[in-house]
Amino acid sequence: MSPPALYEQIKQHIVTAIDTGRLKPDDRVPSEIRLAREFGASRMTANRAFKELAEEGRLVRFQGMGTFVARPKPEAALLEIKSIAREIADWGGVHSCEVLLLAEETADRQVSVKLGLAPGDAVFHSILLHRDRGVGVQYSERYVNPAVAPGYLVQDYTRITPSAYLLETAPVQEAEHVIEAVRCPVHVRMHLQIGAAEPCLRLTRRTWSFDQVATFSTMISPGCRYQLKGTFNRGIHR
Amino acid sequence: MSPPALYEQIKQHIVTAIDTGRLKPDDRVPSEIRLAREFGASRMTANRAFKELAEEGRLVRFQGMGTFVARPKPEAALLEIKSIAREIADWGGVHSCEVLLLAEETADRQVSVKLGLAPGDAVFHSILLHRDRGVGVQYSERYVNPAVAPGYLVQDYTRITPSAYLLETAPVQEAEHVIEAVRCPVHVRMHLQIGAAEPCLRLTRRTWSFDQVATFSTMISPGCRYQLKGTFNRGIHR
């Protein structure tokens, strides 16, 4: 067995010092040159160790000042949100999709604000009903900025999902999600064929591409047929 | 204005080639040496550019074979789940917490399965009611593996949240989340003072520490008073 790389040994040395409490948050770490000397390494090797630890969030570095142990971030777990088609496929279901609406409209006030357009501007509007084995599991309404995805209206969404098309047309820079439990509006309820009291999950999402709002969408799923699942592994991988 | 660092220029050059489609997934990228020559840089500088792009998931590298454009990952957005106390604080609310139960119990079948213990083993059980300005916003029930957090029962949870205590006692390796829209059980409804038909968000979470299940918890919030929010920035920052 060959020993781990020298820069890995240096990283491990620092991580151990942090994890055992020998180095506390905001403590100063020896400079690259000092540490390189300690390990009989060159400065570039110590630099690599420090740089990677900074990327991993264990250290913070300031030019001219030094390197310090990072404060642990406040707790925040992550939930991965997959597209409905993949969710159903992973679950072993059979996905189908009905296009209820696919048209160009003029933006009303609410939509124009969300998309960062002026009221009256053209927007693309789609309403899709996703089914698993014929049972409605998601009613998804989407407004799309025509400037970002001009071909949005001429896709066949019974074959590819809007997410898939948008993903390759307009790479997502940023996304904003809101998840709520709501009662279902009556027109949605009819398509999903659920009762008035059935609680529903509403996921509202806005995405940004090319430094402008690309989409604004609302996805409604009956609580009895759909749940958001996700696992999150913390830590230092790649 | 000073120009961006040379390794940044090389990175940008590659990223642009990928984004414009000039380089497609699985395409081979010129070797470090070739690219270094093109830019009049040393190999180490090209190496840094490639290494960072590989860390960012845009390239994959194989020793002896070369560097290739990474295949885009299937779409999956991320939602950040903050602790309720922080959520309320960020929102400008006033958080308080009432301890409804804090005791050691023997695990029933369901709980023992979830925690990976044997039925009859001791577990810690807590029920807390979180309020914002006196209004109930979350009913959270938690089962804790005593092996992982032996001091769980003797904390003052009106002052620190269980999350905060658990976070520093037992670092979370992994977490599993399920979000559902449900109707609220009657005993929870009483504490939250909501109607029978009010849809609620139920977040179920299991966490792992030290290679075993640490906690199993259920958090229920009325849909009218609570929503999960999160933004997600893809890519290339720092």
Added chain:
DNA sequence: GGCTACTACTTGTCTATACAAGTGCATATC
């Protein structure tokens, strides 16, 4: 006191070079 200049130290970037290790191919050998 308030200002500037200088110095020592830090991290950030970059070069030129070196050897190790892994891949793929052509060539030589059995």
Added chain:
DNA sequence: GATATGCACTTGTATAGACAAGTAGTAGCC
């Protein structure tokens, strides 16, 4: 034909040195 060897090429790691740029403190000056 099957196997072994060597070569060209790739990435991975490491070195020693250089200059740029930022910080903090000190000394000197007005």
